[in-house]
Amino acid sequence: MPVPSLSGVHKRPLLRDNVFESIRNAIVDGTFEPGERLKDTELEAWLGVSRTPIREALLRLEHAGLVIALPGKATIVAPYDQASTESTQQVVGGLHELAARLAVPLLTEDHISAMAEANSRFEQALQNADVESALQADDDFHAVFVAVSGNPVLRDLLEQTTPVLRRVERMRFGSFAARGSVAQHTEIIRLAGLRDADATARACRENWLSLRFTSSQ
Template sequence: MPVPPFSGVHKRPLLRDNVFDSIRNAIVDGTFEPGERLKDTELEAWLGVSRTPIREALLRLERAGLVIALPGKATIVAPYDQASTLSTQQVVAGLHELAARLAVPVLAKEHLDAMTQANARFERALRDADVESALEADDDFHAVFVTAGGNLVLQELLEQTTPVLRRVERMRFGSFAARESVAQHAEIIRLARLGDTEAAARACRENWLSLRFTSAE
């Protein structure tokens, strides 16, 4: 398993979430490819942590559908699966619809300003074909509703399920197909500014359901 070219990248003991995030991000960005075997010893050397937090992270990643544990054999990066990705997309879309319903009634001007700024950054990143910045800006846009709504269970569920879609988002945000999301975001902001909770919630759901993918991806 080729690991990123940094040994002991975390010099201080990591929280479990940090270990999880590091491995998850390496899967999502393609550093660890589908079907690749993840070896505990190499992960330990890369992250500079003991085996325990690594095994805990791999269990979480298995629940999220990003790795597959083969009992007594190995843990591998899960291959892309269209059916499970579609199922996850439907759940994520529903969660963001709920986030909008919770958030819109309590939004302040600074929330709407943050969404507008995030969408502007999103548009610039797409224009510049900067996939990483586009993903970050998109996360910032949707995080406004998720955070403002204040439902910690919803936040936890999104943290678990969204990474499954990230590989698809990465491909989409590198193409012209993503440009329609800019207009969808703008419409969500407009509806939220009007205080139209139901319409904003539906628009959020449709934004996430507009993420297209094929078995070839």
């Protein structure tokens, strides 16, 4: 199992979360490929931590659907599965719909401006074929509703489910098909500015459900 050339970088106060995020990000960005075996000893050498936080991180990743534990054998990166990915997409879309519905009545002009700025960065990143920046800008855009909603359960559920879609988002944001999301974001901003919570919520849900993918990607 090839691992990134990074060792002993995690500070103890955030040990468990950092270990989880490092492994999760390596799965999402393709460093660890679908079907690849994740070996505790190699993860220990990469992350510079003991086996306990690694096993805890792998358990969390299993619950998130990103790894599969084969009893008595190994832990592998979950292969792409279109049915489970589409199911996750429906849940994530519904969560963002709820976030928008809760947030719109509480939005300020600063929030609207932050969304517009994030969408501008998103559009520029797509034009530059900068997938990492596009993902960050898209996250920043949707994070406004999630933060303003004030619902920590909603936020935690999104943190658990969204990574399953991130591999698909990476492929989409590297293609011309993603350009449609810029216009969808613009419409979401317009509706939010009108304080139309229902229409904004529906538009957010449709934005997430418009993420198209096939098993051949």
